[in-house]
Amino acid sequence: MKLLRKNIEKLNLFLENYPKIGIYFPQFLIILLLGIIISYFSMNASTNMAARGIETGFGFLANKASFDIQFSLIDFDSNDSYARAYLVGLLNTLLVSGIGIFFATVIGFFVGITRLSTNILASKVAEAYIEIFRNIPLLLQIFFWYFAVLRLLPSSDNSLILFNFVFANIKGIYIPRFIWENLNYFLYGFLFSILIIYLFVSISKKKQEKTGLQVPTFTTSLIIFFTINFLVIYFGQVGLTLSYPVLETNRGLHNYMGGVSVIPELIALAFSLSLYTSTFIAECVRAGILGIDKGQKEAAASIGLSKAQILKLIVIPQALRIIIPPVTNQYLNLTKNSSLAAAIAYPDIVLVFAGTALMQTGKAIEIVSITMLTYLTLSVSISIFMNWYNKKNSIAER
Amino acid sequence: MKFINWSKQNLFANWKDSLLTITILYLFYVSMPPLLNWVFLDATFFGDSKKDCTGDGACWVFVNVWIKRFTYGMYPNDQIWRINLAFVIFFISIGSYFFVSSKIKKCIFIFLTVIFPFLAIFLFHGGSLGLEEVETRVWGGLFLTLFISVFSIIFCFPIGVLLAMGRRSNLPVIKYFSIGFIELWRGVPLITVLFMAAVMFPVFLPSGTNLDKLIRVIIAITLFESAYIAEVVRGGLQAIPRGQYDAANSIGMGYWKSHLLIILPQALKIVIPGVANTFIALFKDTPLILVVGLMELLGMVNMAKTNPAWLGLATEGYVFAAFVYFIFCFSMSRYSLGLENKLKTTN
Structure with a gap:
């Protein structure tokens, strides 16, 4: 022990005399260590792959996938390539994340605001909601909605019928499909109206900064929006008809044709992702609103702003500054959590690519790294955006 | 009135x-x-088979009959005392931690973090000293949930602390290595890390070696969670005022000495609630090991509900599992919230 201490003291003295060694040596050591580890693993990998007769490389992406995907947003059949299967999986992941983000935000803001309600009963109910859905593992919630609720729906020939146009059965939920005529006119008109409103808002903002006169932007924008769209719809003869799902019987098999079918896996996944993430968003919203100093509201009231103005001009902008960064983080978590889809066989990127494609090709390294890189790209780009946003919106302190 | x-x-x-x-x-x-x-x-609580459930309500007989499997997995019945013994030791030492003087507290802490893990592994796995060997593939149920989460957190804590220190280091190689490592694991979902453990690890190991699946899973979870722990600890390090670093330097302490004696003891105290929250997240993530074929509580429920004699009882099984997870997570989150408030008032 004494000897060790003496040696350490000697080493310290030595390092003090040559300070550069203290800087370069540890870094050199790390690089050396990493190099050894990486080369050891890659050596093993190459011998193992050679022994199993698996070629490495990404050439397999162009090969025929020869499996089917039960649900995809773009056309896919077994003649398509693995690259296209990857795209199908990615789109499915983005689809369920998008739906989840939308509903999680809506529910989360609603619950978060209710949690702050002066009505004690409402606030307690919101709290119970948050505690229950936050403290049960997401996978369990997905299983519950999928196996214990959606799998218990009746078979196709006696589906549950809601409002005469929504049909629910064990194969999924069927809703009417929109059939548009001259949809492109409508889209052009819609974009045009948005552009006009944008110009109008920025002009009136400049005017207000110059002269102090307020233009009722919101009402005018609504009027512009509806007039332009109505004119386009009327003169462009844009039409909308609904195609209802119809029960068809083919060789004793009942099936709904026409309309849009939503598979139960998607419903269970989107539902549980929204419920689970909404609890976290609710907490962020609550923290954001509580984070605003009471003095801000009082100061705003004392210069004669109305209640609505206080909310719109003072509370919401400041609360959003606190709320948006953690909520974006939750969106990211939701997207990553959507990978649990694999457990109930919703064809997302993990199931299609890291599951089926990996089983068929055996290219573990390539496929797992592509999958991880995909998620990594998503999260790194979101965190870059977040840093940019924080910098832009941080309070300029004097 | x-x-x-x-x-x-x-x-x-x-x-x-x-x-x-x-x-x-x-x-x-x-x-x-x-x-x-x-x-x-309307529920039926006691019985031996599905036929005993007559009412319209829940069939808790299912949970009642399977409770041993839900708790211990497929662990042999005559060996279950070993698991119970380990947990009794664990809870007694944690419980007594709150009632003894600070000197014994230190001993208990060292026992729990250094000796107990080996003792527990020996008890669970056996294979020598007259204990029968129990392979990890029959481990399961709530026992496995606790085993994986406790061991992962023990392993990932030191790695996380080192990574947090590395991220704040002045040496560019160490700094960027730590940043890269942390952001890599934080950017990917746990399920892909588990896939990696299941299919990629074997490729990287020398041919012929066969690393146990449970060990691979624990390595994967440790790598994954250490990144989260690192971020929590970094928050604590950042909260220590600059003056503490300067004071430590001014009395001649070097990097390691100042960190071990001055900075880390203060920083780690601040981050206890954050670490507790990470632990809760880890606990909630353990059911995911289902995808690589390990059956903890949720996995066992999933298996039991497909048993031909017990079909159609998925709801009861899931409600029971949800209840168990809720009790654990809720009590832990309340405890960490209490700690947070306590720290707020004392600081």
Whole structure:
């Protein structure tokens, strides 16, 4: 022990005399260590792959996938390539994340605001909601909605019928499909109206900064929006008809044709992702609103702003500054959590690519790294955006 | 009278509040009786098979019969005492931690973090000293949930602390290595890390070696969670005022000495609630090991519900599992919240 201490003291003295060694040596050591580890693993990998007769490389992406995907947003059949299967999986992941983000935000803001309600009963109910859905593992919630609720729906020939146009059965939920005529006119008109409103808002903002006169932007924008769209719809003869799902019987098999079918896996996944993430968003919203100093509201009231103005001009902008960064983080978590889809066989990127494609090709390294890189790209780009946003919106302190 | 005043203030302050209160009460009135009937009044609690369930309510017989499997997995029945013994030791030492003097506290802490893990592994796995060997593939149930989460957190804590220090280091190689490592694991979902453990690890190991699946999973979870722990600890390091670093340097302490004696003891105390939250997240993530074929509590429920003699009881199984997870997570989160408040007032 004494000897060790003496040696350490000697080493310290030595390092003090040559300070550069203290800087370069540890870094050199790390690089050396990493190099050894990486080369050891890659050596093993190459011998193992050679022994199993698996070629490495990404050439397999162009090969025929020869499996089917039960649900995809773009056309896919077994003649398509693995690259296209990857795209199908990615789109499915983005689809369920998008739906989840939308509903999680809506529910989360609603619950978060209710949690702050002066009505004690409402606030307690919101709290119970948050505690229950936050403290049960997401996978369990997905299983519950999928196996214990959606799998218990009746078979196709006696589906549950809601409002005469929504049909629910064990194969999924069927809703009417929109059939548009001259949809492109409508889209052009819609974009045009948005552009006009944008110009109008920025002009009136400049005017207000110059002269102090307020233009009722919101009402005018609504009027512009509806007039332009109505004119386009009327003169462009844009039409909308609904195609209802119809029960068809083919060789004793009942099936709904026409309309849009939503598979139960998607419903269970989107539902549980929204419920689970909404609890976290609710907490962020609550923290954001509580984070605003009471003095801000009082100061705003004392210069004669109305209640609505206080909310719109003072509370919401400041609360959003606190709320948006953690909520974006939750969106990211939701997207990553959507990978649990694999457990109930919703064809997302993990199931299609890291599951089926990996089983068929055996290219573990390539496929797992592509999958991880995909998620990594998503999260790194979101965190870059977040840093940019924080910098832009941080309070300029004097 | 007091109650009327109270409810006037908090429930019926204006017409909007009153409407809200009445709506919520009505919803309770509609939904509660059937729910209570299902859970308690019409439910069957005792029996041996599905046939004993006669009422319209829940069939808790399912949980009752399978409870041993849900708790211990496929662990052999005559060996279960080993798991129980380990957990009894664990809980006794944690419980006594709160009642003894600080000197014994240190001993208990060292016992729990250094000796107990080996003792527990020996008890669970056996294979020598007269204990029968129990392979990890029969481990399961709630026992496995606790095993994986406790061991992962023990392993990932030191790695996380080192990574956090590395991220704040002045040496560019160490700094960027730490940043890269942390962001890599934080950017990918756990399920892909588990896939990696299942299919990629074997490729990287020398041919012929066969690393146990459970060990691979624990390595994967440790790598994954250490990145989260690192970020939590970094928050603690950042919260230590600059003066503490300067003071430590001015009395001649080097990097390691100042960190070990001055900075880390303070920083780690601040981050206890954050670490507890990471632990809860880890606990909630353990069911995911299902995808690589390990059966913890949720996995066992999933297996039991496909048993031909017990078909159609998925709801009961999931409700039971949800209840167990909820009890664990809720009590832990309340505890960490209490710690947080305590730290807030003392600092």
